[in-house]
Amino acid sequence: QVQLVESGGGLVQAGGSLRLSCVASGNIFSLDFMRWYRQAPGKQRELVATIGSSGSTSYEDSVKGRFTISRDNAENTAYLQMDSLKAEDTAIYYCNAYLTTLEGGSRLEGPHDYWGQGTQVTVSS
Numbered sequence: 430q431v432q433l434v435e436s437g438g439g440l441v442q443a444g445g446s447l448r449l450s451c452v453a454s455g456n457i458f459s460l461d462f463m464r465w466y467r468q469a470p471g472k473q474r475e476l477v478a479t480i481g482s483s484g485s486t487s488y489e490d491s492v493k494g495r496f497t498i499s500r501d502n503a504e505n506t507a508y509l510q511m512d513s514l515k516a517e518d519t520a521i522y523y524c525n526a527y528l529t530t531l532e533g534g535s536r537l538e539g540p541h542d543y544w545g546q547g548t549q550v551t552v553s554s
Contacts, residue, residue: 458530
């Protein structure tokens with residue numbers, strides 16, 4: 430069983446910062462892409478940032494220069510450092526991991542997408 434657990438959300442004033450964490454655990458054989466998505470009320474879920482296993486990154490245009498995604502491969506953890514937060518960044522932030530699992534000690538399964546439960550980020554203006 431694979432679990433993704435996000436933490437670090439909360440309430441912050443505009444211009445402030447938050448750091449989100451996402452820890453992946455379970456029978457993980459290899460962890461490829463890790464991504465952060467967000468969903469604001471009444472809107473579709475959107476991709477915010479992506480980091481590959483080698484550390485390559487990409488960002489949605491509205492967060493470029495303000496958000497930084499990083500990862501610790503030894504800990505199967507991804508981070509999203511969010512600076513200069515704006516009211517429009519308010520959303521539930523979800524972690525996504527594209528990974529391969531080891532089943533029964535010998536069989537590889539995947540890669541497949543896994544999701545965390547989400548963490549609320551609220552930015553007051």
